[in-house]
Amino acid sequence: xxxxxxxxxxxxxxxxxxxxxxxxxxxxxxxxxxxxxxxxxxxxxxxxxxxxxxxxxxxxxxxxxxxxxxxxxxxxxxxxxxxxxxxxxxxxxxxxxxxxxxxxxxxxxxxxxxxxxxxxxxxxxxxxxxxxxxxxxxxxxxxxxxxxxxxxxxxxxxxxxxxxxxxxxxxxxxxxxxxxxxxxxxxxxxxxxxxxxxxxxxxxxxxxxxxxxxxxxxxxxxxxxxxxxxxxxxxxxxxxxxxxxxxxxxxxxxxxxxxxxxxxxxxxxxxxxxxxxxxxxxxxxxxxxxxxxxxxxxxxxxxxxxxxxxxxxxxxxxxxxxxxxxxxxxx
Amino acid sequence: xxxxxxxxxxxxxxxxxxxxxxxxxxxxxxxxxxxxxxxxxxxxxxxxxxxxxxxxxxxxxxxxxxxxxxxxxxxxxxxxxxxxxxxxxxxxxxxxxxxxxxxxxxxxxxxxxxxxxxxxxxxxxxxxxxxxxxxxxxxxxxxxxxxxxxxxxxxxxxxxxxxxxxxxxxxxxxxxxxxxxxxxxxxxxxxxxxxxxxxxxxxxxxxxxxxxxxxxxxxxxxxxxxxxxxxxxxxxxxxxxxxxxxxxxxxxxxxxxxxxxxxxxxxxxxxxxxxxxxxxxxxxx
Numbered sequence: 001x002x003x004x005x006x007x008x009x010x011x012x013x014x015x016x017x018x019x020x021x022x023x024x025x026x027x028x029x030x031x032x033x034x035x036x037x038x039x040x041x042x043x044x045x046x047x048x049x050x051x052x053x054x055x056x057x058x059x060x061x062x063x064x065x066x067x068x069x070x071x072x073x074x075x076x077x078x079x080x081x082x083x084x085x086x087x088x089x090x091x092x093x094x095x096x097x098x099x100x101x102x103x104x105x106x107x108x109x110x111x112x113x114x115x116x117x118x119x120x121x122x123x124x125x126x127x128x129x130x131x132x133x134x135x136x137x138x139x140x141x142x143x144x145x146x147x148x149x150x151x152x153x154x155x156x157x158x159x160x161x162x163x164x165x166x167x168x169x170x171x172x173x174x175x176x177x178x179x180x181x182x183x184x185x186x187x188x189x190x191x192x193x194x195x196x197x198x199x200x201x202x203x204x205x206x207x208x209x210x211x212x213x214x215x216x217x218x219x220x221x222x223x224x225x226x227x228x229x230x231x232x233x234x235x236x237x238x239x240x241x242x243x244x245x246x247x248x249x250x251x252x253x254x255x256x257x258x259x260x261x262x263x264x265x266x267x268x269x270x271x272x273x274x275x276x277x278x279x280x281x282x283x284x285x286x287x288x289x290x291x292x293x294x295x296x297x298x299x300x301x302x303x304x305x306x307x308x309x310x311x312x313x314x315x316x317x318x319x320x321x322x323x324x325x326x327x328x329x330x331x
Numbered sequence: 332x333x334x335x336x337x338x339x340x341x342x343x344x345x346x347x348x349x350x351x352x353x354x355x356x357x358x359x360x361x362x363x364x365x366x367x368x369x370x371x372x373x374x375x376x377x378x379x380x381x382x383x384x385x386x387x388x389x390x391x392x393x394x395x396x397x398x399x400x401x402x403x404x405x406x407x408x409x410x411x412x413x414x415x416x417x418x419x420x421x422x423x424x425x426x427x428x429x430x431x432x433x434x435x436x437x438x439x440x441x442x443x444x445x446x447x448x449x450x451x452x453x454x455x456x457x458x459x460x461x462x463x464x465x466x467x468x469x470x471x472x473x474x475x476x477x478x479x480x481x482x483x484x485x486x487x488x489x490x491x492x493x494x495x496x497x498x499x500x501x502x503x504x505x506x507x508x509x510x511x512x513x514x515x516x517x518x519x520x521x522x523x524x525x526x527x528x529x530x531x532x533x534x535x536x537x538x539x540x541x542x543x544x545x546x547x548x549x550x551x552x553x554x555x556x557x558x559x560x561x562x563x564x565x566x567x568x569x570x571x572x573x574x575x576x577x578x579x580x581x582x583x584x585x586x587x588x589x590x591x592x593x594x595x596x597x598x599x600x601x602x603x604x605x606x607x608x609x610x611x612x613x614x615x616x
Contacts, residue, residue, distance in 0.1 A: 050426070052426045052429070052430075096603060099606070099607035100606070100607075103606075103607060105606060107425055107426070108368055108425065108429060108561075108565060109561060109565070109606070111426070111429060112368075112557050112558070112561045113561075113602075113603060113606050115554060115557065116554065116558055116599045116602050116603055117599075117603065119554045119595070119599050120596055120599045120600055120603070123592045123593075123595050123596045123599070124592075124596055126592050127589075127592035127593050127596060240550070241550060241553070241554060242550070245370075245433050245436070245437070248430060248433070249430070249433070249434065249437075252430060286441040286442065286443070286444030286445035286446075286546070287441075287445055288441070289437060289438075289440065289441025289444065289445075290438060290441040290442045290445055292437060292441065293434055293435065293436070293437030293438025293439070293440070293441055293442075294434075294438055296433075296434030296437060296438075297416060297431055297434035297435060297438065299434075300420065300427050300430055300431040300434060301416070301419045301420055301431060304423060304424075304427055
């Protein structure tokens with residue numbers, strides 16, 4: 001029970017943050033962490049079961065572009081646009097996922113098929129340049145005054161912070177629901193040995209499809225939220241390999257198997273990027289990226305469990321009892 | 332009605348297929364032997380292109396010398412990649428091996444930006460255009476196609492006719508038994524990495540004649556290289572060779588009927604569809 005209290009206290013503390021008069025810059029960092037923390041959590045919902053997707057940029061792209069295009073062209077509110085985008089993403093996940101899981105496409109092959117999916121979406125966005133603006137990107141049409149609940153636009157950053165906070169917390173809640181469900185056991189068994197899992201009555205294809213569609217739907221929300229916040233989207237920053245790999249790396253850095261791992265990954269990568277940017281500035285192109293890439297390589301070699309996973313493992317070792325692992329590190 | 336432009340794009344597709352086949356060859360070799368996908372493969376090619384550009388334009392070396400040095404540099408880079416990055420993760424989860432080279436992708440891309448800037452660079456060498464009937468073909472592409480064929484042939488001869496090549500093929504078939512037969516897998520891995528890198532270097536020398544080099548160029552033909560390899564069956568060199576030409580036709584002819592992006596979209600969509608029909612590649616047993 002104390003965990004639940006802890007969670008409520010944590011979220012309450014976060015909710016109080018804007019009241020302390022943070023500057024716009026810090027609030028912006030927080031909102032960015034929350035949005036990406038949610039996206040990374042969405043990825044890890046399926047990624048933790050050995051289904052490594054290198055194409056989640058596809059779902060981000062659908063979320064951002066479908067919602068923005070419906071709003072800009074038809075004035076359709078994101079409240080309707082987001083569900084439409086989710087349905088589209090889930091259909092896409094179903095169309096690609098069903099044959100994948102049916103024919104046992106796993107590991108490298110699965111990663112590369114999803115990578116192709118991400119490229120299809122990115123190139124489609126670029127190809128539809130008359131509607132999407134192509135590589136130049138697209139701006140979300142603002143409402144007069146800057147704030148409209150119907151348009152999901154908030155001139156006040158603090159309001160957007162609360163929206164992002166709610167979505168992020170909901171993402172963690174979904175993660176926990178999956179963690180405690182039978183689906184988790186079915187998927188863990190499947191990731192170890194599909195034949196053995198099937199022989200004890202696990203419908204492997206169905207279980208994998210469910211989690212993939214869930215993850216796709218959540219990622220779509222993340223993409224739409226990102227578009228509503230930035231008010232500008234670009235095929236390179238929202239879909240394609242760059243962003244898809246970034247999702248995977250942040251989760252690996254934070255920790256794939258813990259609830260807060262992806263969020264820590266979002267914090268870590270953002271802090272790193274900001275520190276490098278502030279330290280070296282924009283004068284030296286590429287220095288921040290060089291260090292970032294180097295750190296990623298070192299992380300995967302020396303710390304494959306990520307930040308939270310390593311901390312959790314350290315705690316377990318100190319207590320000397322494997323059973324006393326914190327619930328957040330259940331795997 | 333006979334359409335000259337369509338024929339031209341079909342032949343251009345065949346020429347492009349040669350380059351793709353060469354690109355896929357090195358990646359396939361590395362995967363077949365070491366069982367690791369170099370996600371950063373296209374970035375190795377990019378480094379090769381920069382090396383050639385730099386030696387040729389800055390140091391004024393003759394082009395063949397610059398190309399030779401470029402191939403050597405990328406081959407060395409392949410060895411370094413294996414020793415520094417792949418070896419420490421060889422025993423861990425396969426997906427870590429995939430991701431670690433993804434980290435190298437970011438690193439090389441940013442390092443190239445750091446050293447060479449984001450400008451588009453080209454050799455400034457004018458390649459003649461070959462006219463045949465009413466059709467025009469770039470000489471660089473014909474050269475690339477011919478070199479690719481020769482490269483494929485040489486690699487095939489090396490793998491089937493030489494002692495070392497036989498050892499490489501043997502280890503790709505059974506990783507556990509070969510060490511018992513007295514083959515040192517680490518040495519074979521290093522040689523394979525060098526050849527894989529060298530292949531990337533050869534591809535770089537052909538691409539640098541046709542395209543401007545910039546730090547993000549790897550992203551434009553990296554994915555297509557992976558698709559070619561996967562469609563042919565990862566590690567299956569003959570499959571990759573055929574798949575390269577199939578893909579190139581989709582891109583070239585698709586680009587002729589629509590726009591070039593749609594050529595790629597059709598090629599990728601075709602790839603996804605093919606994965607469902609032949610999940611382990613075109614020539615899976």
